[in-house]
Amino acid sequence: xxIFAAGCQMIPGGGAAQQRTVEKSAQPVVVRPEARACMADxxxxxxxxxxxxxxxxxxGCSTLGTVKLVSVKGDNAMLALAGLGPVACPLADSxxxxxxxxxxxxxxxxxxxxLVRIETMGSYNCRNVAGSARRSAHATANAIDxxxxxxxxxxRITVAGNWSDNSPKVRRFFTAIHTSACKRFGTVLGPAYNxxxxxxxxxxxSSHQTCK
Numbered sequence: 001x002x003i004f005a006a007g008c009q010m011i012p013g014g015g016a017a018q019q020r021t022v023e024k025s026a027q028p029v030v031v032r033p034e035a036r037a038c039m040a041d042x043x044x045x046x047x048x049x050x051x052x053x054x055x056x057x058x059x060g061c062s063t064l065g066t067v068k069l070v071s072v073k074g075d076n077a078m079l080a081l082a083g084l085g086p087v088a089c090p091l092a093d094s095x096x097x098x099x100x101x102x103x104x105x106x107x108x109x110x111x112x113x114x115l116v117r118i119e120t121m122g123s124y125n126c127r128n129v130a131g132s133a134r135r136s137a138h139a140t141a142n143a144i145d146x147x148x149x150x151x152x153x154x155x156r157i158t159v160a161g162n163w164s165d166n167s168p169k170v171r172r173f174f175t176a177i178h179t180s181a182c183k184r185f186g187t188v189l190g191p192a193y194n195x196x197x198x199x200x201x202x203x204x205x206s207s208h209q210t211c212k
Contacts, residue, residue, distance in 0.1 A: 029053050035065030038089035045096045046073040052086045060135045061126035065089050072096040074104040076114055083120040086141045091123075091205045094184045095144060098203075102180030103149065110173045113153040121145040121200050130196050137187070143204040160199035163191045177201075182211035 029051045031039065042049060048070040056062045066086035071078040072095070079099055087095070104115040124141040128134060137143035148158035162170050178201065181188045186206030191198045193212040 032065060035089050038065065038093055039067065042067065042089060042093050042096060045093070045100075046078075047071070047092070047096045048078065049092065057126055059126065061139045063088075063124055063141045066124070066141045067092050069095070072099045074100050074115055075108070077116070079104060079115055080117040081120065082117060083122055083147075084144065085122055085124045087123045087144060088141045088205070091142055091144065091185075091203075094205060095203065098177075098181055098184045102184070103177050106173055106176040106180070107149065107151055110169055110176060111151060111155070111157075113151040113155065115149060116152050117150040118146060119148040119150070119158075121147045137204045137206065142206075143187075143202060145200040145202055147200045158199070159191065159201060163198075178211075182209075186210070188212070 049067040052066040054064045063086040069081050071080050107115045123144045125138040127136050129136045150156050185203045187204040187210045189197045189202040
């Protein structure tokens with residue numbers, strides 16, 4: 001359990017990675033009240049995470065109230081995460097729930113093996129939406145691009161390679177996790193949306209519902 005600035009509030013459940021970061025840093029990360037509440041909730045989900053210092057990069061790009069997710073809780077074990085940078089805490093909170101109840105359980109029930117790792121193509125990236133002048137949700141760490149999954153039996157299932165797999169079970173798995181994601185995130189975009197999403201699922205918290 002680590003102590004942060006701003007009233008010396010304690011964030012439970014941050015895990016070993018969180019503790020290691022605080023021990024290495026001369027100054028604790030300042031966590032704003034609204035982010036502190038979110039991180040406390042994320043901790044109750046037993047996610048292993050590190051709070052990230054707020055940064056403004058200019059040109060509409062920033063990482064505010066973000067965390068570095070190391071792993072999230074599955075039904076039977078921790079689920080490793082690959083490729084993630086800073087993630088806005090509310091998105092991380094929703095992602096933790098989706099990983100366990102949407103993906104791990106679908107893997108067990110449909111594919112017959114539990115999940116061990118979720119592979120991503122990143123989160124924060126100071127860029128525009130492809131083909132537009134509008135900033136992407138990635139520019140504020142409010143989106144995650146998920147590219148693949150590794151199961152306990154050794155299988156690696158990717159969006160690029162298996163979205164239209166010959167196996168009905170694999171296709172059912174993707175349908176199940178896509179449907180689950182649409183219930184937790186405002187915007188979910190995959191291969192059915194356009195060619196730019198042929199190799200990943202774009203998961204974004206937003207005020208409008210787009211599920212494709």
